[in-house]
Amino acid sequence: MGNATHVTIVYQLAADSRSQAEQIAENISIEQSVEMPAGTVPASASASLPTIEKVDPIDENLWKAVIHYPVSIIDGDPTQFLNVLYGNISLLDGIKLLDVHDQYFAELLSGPAFGIQGIRKLLNVHTRPLSCTALKPVGLSAVELAGRAGQFARGGIDIIKDDHGLADQSTAAFTERVSNCLKAIRDGEQHSGKRTCYFPNITTSPARLFSRFQLAVDLGAEGVLISPQLTGIEAMHEIAKTAQVPVMAHPAFSGPYVIPKSTGFSMELYYGKLWRAFGADAIIYPNAGGRFTFSKETCQALNQQIRKDFCIFKPSFPVPAGGIDLVSIPDWIKEYGKETIFLVGGSLYKQDTGIEQATATFQQMLGPDE
Amino acid sequence: MGNATHVTIVYQLAADSRSQAEQIAENISIEQSVEMPAGTVPASASASLPTIEKVDPIDENLWKAVIHYPVSIIDGDPTQFLNVLYGNISLLDGIKLLDVHDQYFAELLSGPAFGIQGIRKLLNVHTRPLSCTALKPVGLSAVELAGRAGQFARGGIDIIKDDHGLADQSTAAFTERVSNCLKAIRDGEQHSGKRTCYFPNITTSPARLFSRFQLAVDLGAEGVLISPQLTGIEAMHEIAKTAQVPVMAHPAFSGPYVIPKSTGFSMELYYGKLWRAFGADAIIYPNAGGRFTFSKETCQALNQQIRKDFCIFKPSFPVPAGGIDLVSIPDWIKEYGKETIFLVGGSLYKQDTGIEQATATFQQMLGPDE
Numbered sequence: 001m002g003n004a005t006h007v008t009i010v011y012q013l014a015a016d017s018r019s020q021a022e023q024i025a026e027n028i029s030i031e032q033s034v035e036m037p038a039g040t041v042p043a044s045a046s047a048s049l050p051t052i053e054k055v056d057p058i059d060e061n062l063w064k065a066v067i068h069y070p071v072s073i074i075d076g077d078p079t080q081f082l083n084v085l086y087g088n089i090s091l092l093d094g095i096k097l098l099d100v101h102d103q104y105f106a107e108l109l110s111g112p113a114f115g116i117q118g119i120r121k122l123l124n125v126h127t128r129p130l131s132c133t134a135l136k137p138v139g140l141s142a143v144e145l146a147g148r149a150g151q152f153a154r155g156g157i158d159i160i161k162d163d164h165g166l167a168d169q170s171t172a173a174f175t176e177r178v179s180n181c182l183k184a185i186r187d188g189e190q191h192s193g194k195r196t197c198y199f200p201n202i203t204t205s206p207a208r209l210f211s212r213f214q215l216a217v218d219l220g221a222e223g224v225l226i227s228p229q230l231t232g233i234e235a236m237h238e239i240a241k242t243a244q245v246p247v248m249a250h251p252a253f254s255g256p257y258v259i260p261k262s263t264g265f266s267m268e269l270y271y272g273k274l275w276r277a278f279g280a281d282a283i284i285y286p287n288a289g290g291r292f293t294f295s296k297e298t299c300q301a302l303n304q305q306i307r308k309d310f311c312i313f314k315p316s317f318p319v320p321a322g323g324i325d326l327v328s329i330p331d332w333i334k335e336y337g338k339e340t341i342f343l344v345g346g347s348l349y350k351q352d353t354g355i356e357q358a359t360a361t362f363q364q365m366l367g368p369d370e
Numbered sequence: 371m372g373n374a375t376h377v378t379i380v381y382q383l384a385a386d387s388r389s390q391a392e393q394i395a396e397n398i399s400i401e402q403s404v405e406m407p408a409g410t411v412p413a414s415a416s417a418s419l420p421t422i423e424k425v426d427p428i429d430e431n432l433w434k435a436v437i438h439y440p441v442s443i444i445d446g447d448p449t450q451f452l453n454v455l456y457g458n459i460s461l462l463d464g465i466k467l468l469d470v471h472d473q474y475f476a477e478l479l480s481g482p483a484f485g486i487q488g489i490r491k492l493l494n495v496h497t498r499p500l501s502c503t504a505l506k507p508v509g510l511s512a513v514e515l516a517g518r519a520g521q522f523a524r525g526g527i528d529i530i531k532d533d534h535g536l537a538d539q540s541t542a543a544f545t546e547r548v549s550n551c552l553k554a555i556r557d558g559e560q561h562s563g564k565r566t567c568y569f570p571n572i573t574t575s576p577a578r579l580f581s582r583f584q585l586a587v588d589l590g591a592e593g594v595l596i597s598p599q600l601t602g603i604e605a606m607h608e609i610a611k612t613a614q615v616p617v618m619a620h621p622a623f624s625g626p627y628v629i630p631k632s633t634g635f636s637m638e639l640y641y642g643k644l645w646r647a648f649g650a651d652a653i654i655y656p657n658a659g660g661r662f663t664f665s666k667e668t669c670q671a672l673n674q675q676i677r678k679d680f681c682i683f684k685p686s687f688p689v690p691a692g693g694i695d696l697v698s699i700p701d702w703i704k705e706y707g708k709e710t711i712f713l714v715g716g717s718l719y720k721q722d723t724g725i726e727q728a729t730a731t732f733q734q735m736l737g738p739d740e
Contacts, residue, residue, distance in 0.1 A: 090625030255460030
């Protein structure tokens with residue numbers, strides 16, 4: 001701990017020439033550190049100045065810059081780390097963050113408390129891929145939602161997460177929903193003979209988030225769902241650091257950080273490195289071929305980043321989602337491998353056989369555990 | 371309170387035809403509410419379904435959709451309101467939020483506790499535009515920063531805000547920085563014969579934000595600076611609701627919500643309506659002609675939105691920033707009018723006359739108070 005002197009950030013820059021790219025890199029290094037015009041930085045603050053390692057061409061009008069920032073300007077505050085990564089330059093078009101080098105992450109952040117092995121242990125499932133579904137829609141009563149949760153559990157689903165739009169609406173208030181669903185799931189487990197975990201959505205304001213988290217844990221929930229771009233990313237880290245139950249991260253409100261080509265972050269950096277380092281044990285993202293528009297190659301790269309060696313952090317589970325058709329699950333398993341949680345929502349609800357049988361079919365597709 | 375049955379959201383959609391635009395509007399209304407395939411929404415949840423009022427052409431391949439969402443799916447949770455506005459559709463390109471109709475804001479949110487009149491009262495300045503500068507750079511000691519704060523105060527500046535990159539770094543730890551700066555400012559006021567307010571940056575994680583806020587207030591700070599896209603937007607609302615001191619909002623990390631043409635929010639909606647409704651008394655944005663790239667027309671429209679009648683909310687101060695040259699201040703006053711806080715940072719630091727004299731020149735440009 002405390003050995004890194006610099007954090008190294010890799011940017012993609014849109015520029016017409018090398019000299020323009022170098023000027024942009026210089027501007028970024030100033031904007032994200034001292035934020036003062038050249039010549040006005042006092043000598044006693046010179047240790048705050050970044051150094052530009054290099055600016056290399058990537059493609060026509062596209063450059064890669066590597067800049068080293070002194071960690072003294074972050075000094076242990078994860079939210080200030082995010083600010084140094086992308087605070088003011090978020091307001092400039094043509095700058096995309098490709099990567100942040102690893103060492104400093106481990107000094108600043110805790111990563112997942114459970115990760116792949118921790119979630120597998122909760123479920124007592126060791127090798128096969130995992131199944132997940134979303135409990136919905138908003139507007140049903142707690143009893144009605146619990147009825148659905150019970151059917152999923154009878155069918156043998158591994159994880160039921162709340163729809164990210166289930167908050168504390170009076171139609172199914174949080175405590176009532178979580179209690180009823182857990183009871184129905186425990187009953188359903190008697191039928192299926194296997195474990196089903198429930199991850200209620202605790203996304204809300206900072207003032208209510210921690211008490212809602214503790215309430216979920218105290219009621220017996222085996223995990224929680226958080227949309228970190230709504231709660232503040234470090235809020236997720238603070239929940240994860242308690243190491244009480246796994247955290248599943250939902251991408252609501254995060255699209256503009258990864259969708260535009262010329263701004264934001266690479267998917268691998270944003271969901272794969274940042275969210276994992278900030279404590280997500282499982283990371284939901286919009287899969288290729290569904291309602292959203294990422295390519296299969298991008299999703300593959302993201303899966304790898306979520307699972308691969310990264311500092312001292314446990315590997316997390318990628319959770320492809322967003323319109324996966326039940327019949328396509330065997331193909332996706334071939335593509336993404338076993339260390340994946342497949343989140344199927346709508347496609348289970350619309351099977352003519354009903355939820356319980358559709359879930360049993362889903363479970364069969366995952367193959368035996370070994 | 372509690373009278374609105376629906377919240378009305380206006381979207382800009384990229385689509386090749388009316389039928390495609392109508393399909394996208396339909397998809398949005400489902401995605402942002404029940405998130406289930408057509409035909410699978412149970413009758414008992416039908417009250418959660420939005421209604422599409424209309425889809426009209428704006429321009430070639432550009433459409434406007436107006437959708438009414440039942441407030442029951444939000445039910446009093448401001449963070450869930452943000453999720454309904456933009457949660458999952460943030461992941462789809464080609465959808466931009468143009469406006470949200472007013473009524474529901476006032477039922478859900480408190481708006482600024484001080485606003486223009488409250489900040490003017492603190493400063494005892496009634497009609498002229500206000501001056502603001504940024505205390506920096508990171509890396510200076512608390513004593514060095516306080517020396518600068520004192521010079522600004524001697525020059526008669528109205529508001530000194532911390533650079534948004536000043537957190538709790540050991541070079542100038544929060545308590546030491548705020549105490550020293552306030553002392554130097556009080557001394558400087560003796561020289562200038564007028565009030566100077568200090569707004570330290572309290573942006574940090576949810577777990578530390580509220581205690582840092584209270585510390586700032588207890589030390590005597592007259593306001594605070596928050597980057598709501600780093601803390602979570604509702605965290606700002608919770609700070610503002612305490613109504614202890616004004617909140618100045620900084621746009622760090624918010625660029626992707628307003629920069630891309632085909633996704634995110636209009637500037638007026640995001641900074642002008644949302645941040646104001648979530649409690650910002652003063653809203654910093656990157657001004658035209660500086661280091662960032664918004665047009666003067668966009669900035670004018672934003673200024674108007676920040677100040678104009680909007681529910682029961684007090685008007686807030688627009689704070690144009692990001693590379694304003696001191697010599698251009700008289701022109702900007704003509705453009706933006708007196709109900710504006712002009713934030714000049716770097717340009718004051720680089721004047722040959724030194725900070726105190728540069729600040730006095732800045733103050734003279736603002737004209738007399740009447």
